[in-house]
Amino acid sequence: MRYLSTRGQAPDLAFDDVVLAGLAGDGGLYLPASYPNVAAEDISRLAGLPYAAAAARLIAPFVDGAGRDALEAAAAAAYAGFSHAAVAPLTQIGDNLFVLELFHGPTLAFKDLAMQLLGRLMNHVLRERGLRATIVGATSGDTGAAAIEAFRGQDAVDVFILYPDGRVSDVQRRQMTTVADSNVHTLAINGSFDDAQAILKSLFRDAAWRARLGLAGVNSINWARVVAQMVYYFTSGVSLGAPHRKISFAVPTGNFGDVLAGYVAKRMGLPVERLIVATNANDILARALATGRYEPRGVTPTQSPSMDIQVSSNFERLLFDATGRDAATTRAAFASLEQSGGFDIPAGALEAIRADFDAHAVGEAETTSEIARTWRESGYVLDPHTATGVSAARARLAEDPSTPVVALATAHPAKFPDAIEHAIGRRPAPPDRLKPILAASERFARIESDVARVKSFIEENARAARVLAKA
Numbered sequence: 267m268r269y270l271s272t273r274g275q276a277p278d279l280a281f282d283d284v285v286l287a288g289l290a291g292d293g294g295l296y297l298p299a300s301y302p303n304v305a306a307e308d309i310s311r312l313a314g315l316p317y318a319a320a321a322a323r324l325i326a327p328f329v330d331g332a333g334r335d336a337l338e339a340a341a342a343a344a345y346a347g348f349s350h351a352a353v354a355p356l357t358q359i360g361d362n363l364f365v366l367e368l369f370h371g372p373t374l375a376f377k378d379l380a381m382q383l384l385g386r387l388m389n390h391v392l393r394e395r396g397l398r399a400t401i402v403g404a405t406s407g408d409t410g411a412a413a414i415e416a417f418r419g420q421d422a423v424d425v426f427i428l429y430p431d432g433r434v435s436d437v438q439r440r441q442m443t444t445v446a447d448s449n450v451h452t453l454a455i456n457g458s459f460d461d462a463q464a465i466l467k468s469l470f471r472d473a474a475w476r477a478r479l480g481l482a483g484v485n486s487i488n489w490a491r492v493v494a495q496m497v498y499y500f501t502s503g504v505s506l507g508a509p510h511r512k513i514s515f516a517v518p519t520g521n522f523g524d525v526l527a528g529y530v531a532k533r534m535g536l537p538v539e540r541l542i543v544a545t546n547a548n549d550i551l552a553r554a555l556a557t558g559r560y561e562p563r564g565v566t567p568t569q570s571p572s573m574d575i576q577v578s579s580n581f582e583r584l585l586f587d588a589t590g591r592d593a594a595t596t597r598a599a600f601a602s603l604e605q606s607g608g609f610d611i612p613a614g615a616l617e618a619i620r621a622d623f624d625a626h627a628v629g630e631a632e633t634t635s636e637i638a639r640t641w642r643e644s645g646y647v648l649d650p651h652t653a654t655g656v657s658a659a660r661a662r663l664a665e666d667p668s669t670p671v672v673a674l675a676t677a678h679p680a681k682f683p684d685a686i687e688h689a690i691g692r693r694p695a696p697p698d699r700l701k702p703i704l705a706a707s708e709r710f711a712r713i714e715s716d717v718a719r720v721k722s723f724i725e726e727n728a729r730a731a732r733v734l735a736k737a
């Protein structure tokens with residue numbers, strides 16, 4: 267499978283190169299040249315397969331020859347550490363309303379499902395090529411912990427995660443700072459998440475430094491993450507009767523990676539009725555679908571911080587497809603976003619997007635009352651991110667009660683105990699795997715919000731830099 271950049275000005279790459287590259291050299295995102303088709307009888311054959319086996323089977327067509335053997339072992343290892351045998355179990359909480367639990371991985375959020383696999387695939391590619399990589403990421407919460415868990419102890423990789431000091435939850439911070447492996451470095455930046463993100467962008471823009479350190483990106487635009495997330499749409503769809511029955515999905519959305527994976531599943535042949543984008547008060551996607559104008563506003567902090575995002579990077583992939591893979595139009599749209607703060611989605615593309623997607627913004631009060639309602643009616647505790655999805659799912663069921671809706675449960679409620687207590691008057695019990703983290707000692711470096719200081723910290727601690735210094 268070859269991969270194309272959405273901006274049409276970077277070379278086509280093979281899967282392994284796309285895994286390492288993350289972002290394309292022209293600023294675009296990589297997409298496969300075509301979507302492999304899964305025939306109805308092959309969808310039926312997924313029933314009863316272990317999750318890892320279903321993943322290897324569905325992802326294989328995206329991976330080039332040699333990597334396919336590694337894929338099976340990587341998937342088996344990636345999902346072996348999940349605390350539920352089904353990996354991503356479904357729970358029914360109402361008539362035709364289901365919750366897909368994606369929080370049984372090591373950091374209790376759905377990002378583990380993709381990051382655990384990406385970590386192993388990346389390590390495999392690096393080993394094959396005899397390379398080292400330096401992973402640098404900025405996090406406002408869940409991504410940093412998931413990346414650390416995925417890469418800790420891996421000999422070809424050093425991980426540096428920047429987070430804004432004092433602005434992540436206690437659980438989120440401890441998940442990053444209590445990891446003892448010497449290849450993991452957590453940097454508390456004296457500044458905001460935007461400052462951390464700005465430092466990260468400058469590091470990636472310095473081409474010579476980037477090459478010297480073997481800088482690699484693991485944020486949600488990495489194609490391997492999208493393709494790993496496609497799997498649970500199939501497995502949950504099959505549990506509910508696919509390929510013989512249509513299913514809708516409601517997806518708590520920030521950077522648009524997770525819901526894009528649902529779109530990929532649909533393009534591969536899964537009978538998806540609607541993809542419902544749930545946003546919190548940061549409703550750029552709901553506004554874009556309603557008005558056709560994609561225009562970020564300031565970020566409002568909410569009780570679902572992992573969705574507090576202004577620019578949903580993966581939306582670029584959808585726009586590229588919706589314009590009939592018109593790279594010039596996609597390029598112009600994102601140039602306009604940078605220069606004048608927004609763009610108008612071309613009419614034909616907007617129509618194509620609306621054929622697959624709905625969007626629903628869920629405010630803070632509605633999120634709290636959804637947590638309370640689901641607890642009252644079903645005895646089930648939703649985390650605040652998942653609550654936006656369930657609320658959007660209920661709105662959909664009011665219009666179309668006959669198609670099952672799966673709401674993706676993206677985090678365990680124990681990650682957000684304050685929001686839960688506010689909604690239902692009690693704190694969720696921490697799951698067993700959280701208990702040692704709450705007691706362990708923390709290790710992190712406090713550092714000024716300054717590119718030069720972050721650079722020298724990374725140079726002192728990255729093994730890739732040392733190997734090259736000796737050479």
Ligand SMILES: *Cc1c(COP(=O)(O)O)cnc(C)c1O
Nearest residue numbers: 408520521522523524572676677
């Ligand atoms: C990252 C995250 C999201 C948003 O997912 P995207 O792929 O960025 O749209 C939603 N919920 C939780 C708990 C997350 O960690």
